[in-house]
Amino acid sequence: xxxxxxxxxxxxxxxxxxxxxxxxxxxxxxxxxxxxxxxxxxxxxxxxxxxxxxxxxxxxxxxxxxxxxxxxxxx
Amino acid sequence: xxxxxxxxxxxxxxxxxxxxxxxxxxxxxxxxxxxxxxxxxxxxxxxxxxxxxxxxxxxxxxxxxxxxxxxxxxxxxxxxxxxxxxxxxxxxxxxxxxxxxxxxxxxxxxxxxxxxxxxxxxxxxxxxxxxxxxxxxxxxxxxxxxxxxxxxxxxxxxxxxxxxxxxxxxxxxxxxxxxxxxxxxxxxxxxxxxxxxxxxxxxxxxxxxxxxxxxxxxxxxxxxxxxxxxxxxxxxxxxxxxxxxxxxxxxxxxxxxxxxxxxxxxxxx
Numbered sequence: 001x002x003x004x005x006x007x008x009x010x011x012x013x014x015x016x017x018x019x020x021x022x023x024x025x026x027x028x029x030x031x032x033x034x035x036x037x038x039x040x041x042x043x044x045x046x047x048x049x050x051x052x053x054x055x056x057x058x059x060x061x062x063x064x065x066x067x068x069x070x071x072x073x074x075x
Numbered sequence: 076x077x078x079x080x081x082x083x084x085x086x087x088x089x090x091x092x093x094x095x096x097x098x099x100x101x102x103x104x105x106x107x108x109x110x111x112x113x114x115x116x117x118x119x120x121x122x123x124x125x126x127x128x129x130x131x132x133x134x135x136x137x138x139x140x141x142x143x144x145x146x147x148x149x150x151x152x153x154x155x156x157x158x159x160x161x162x163x164x165x166x167x168x169x170x171x172x173x174x175x176x177x178x179x180x181x182x183x184x185x186x187x188x189x190x191x192x193x194x195x196x197x198x199x200x201x202x203x204x205x206x207x208x209x210x211x212x213x214x215x216x217x218x219x220x221x222x223x224x225x226x227x228x229x230x231x232x233x234x235x236x237x238x239x240x241x242x243x244x245x246x247x248x249x250x251x252x253x254x255x256x257x258x259x260x261x262x263x264x265x266x267x268x269x270x271x272x273x274x275x276x277x278x279x280x281x282x283x284x285x286x287x288x289x290x291x292x293x294x295x296x297x298x299x300x301x302x303x304x305x306x307x308x309x310x311x312x313x314x315x316x317x318x319x320x321x322x323x324x325x326x327x328x329x330x331x332x333x334x335x336x337x338x339x340x341x342x343x344x
Contacts, residue, residue, distance in 0.1 A: 014147075019152055
């Protein structure tokens with residue numbers, strides 16, 4: 001290592017605050033760039049899943065409705 | 076008559092022009108479904124590579140590289156500032172080229188790539204500006220100066236913001252894509268200005284550290300970690316671009332049968 005101790009690495013002869021704050025903001029921004037789309041992807045897939053469920057419910061309701069209709073007619 | 080036109084088109088384009096191996100990849104790449112499935116296989120490896128390379132470059136640059144004779148340790152900001160600025164500009168080219176491909180060949184996927192590239196580029200430009208400002212304080216004594224390099228980078232940020240805003244300015248996806256692509260293409264004129272600003276004008280910003288045409292203006296011990304960081308940022312950019320593009324694919328293709336099959340397969344398994 002270039003620095004003599006861990007404290008020296010953190011302090012960087014007074015420049016530590018500039019270097020480490022730059023790094024912190026950069027890492028936060030980069031993490032956001034990859035984590036936000038993962039959450040977004042999950043939401044999108046859930047939305048598609050809800051659409052499928054809704055369509056299935058509608059089809060099932062239509063089927064039972066037509067069944068009960070034919071039942072009433074036969075009476 | 077139809078046999079004649081068939082024969083004519085066969086001689087002109089070849090019987091199986093679309094199946095010819097040299098063009099197959101181009102048509103496949105144009106298919107959002109193919110891209111979604113393939114990129115899902117690439118992502119873990121790309122992410123792992125990006126993580127390893129970035130970690131190596133950071134530790135090397137921040138803890139092992141020697142300090143600058145004039146600037147002291149504040150120069151270590153270069154290891155994030157330069158790669159971010161580099162990718163902010165490369166990313167702009169990627170966005171503009173994707174827009175051009177969309178305009179010329181009407182390729183759906185390339186408009187999606189263009190849209191995905193805009194927020195990533197904007198964040199990278201912000202990182203370059205922010206780290207530059209923090210670096211400027213101990214080096215120049217000011218966070219911000221209106222010199223040519225910094226101002227042209229700020230314009231780059233506005234161009235990215237403009238492309239993002241245009242996506243939401245139209246009801247029709249097609250119109251939004253075309254308008255964004257045109258803005259992206261016109262904005263490319265800013266990239267050579269950013270590059271040459273330190274040579275054309277008297278700027279407080281230091282001249283380029285890395286040039287393709289000459290040896291780097293820094294010692295190898297300092298230069299190697301910078302190179303590693305640039306490679307790492309490229310890998311990171313690829314990961315981010317793929318992730319954002321995949322979401323755009325899902326958003327636009329959510330009514331298609333392949334997306335529905337994907338979701339039901341996931342829910343079942």
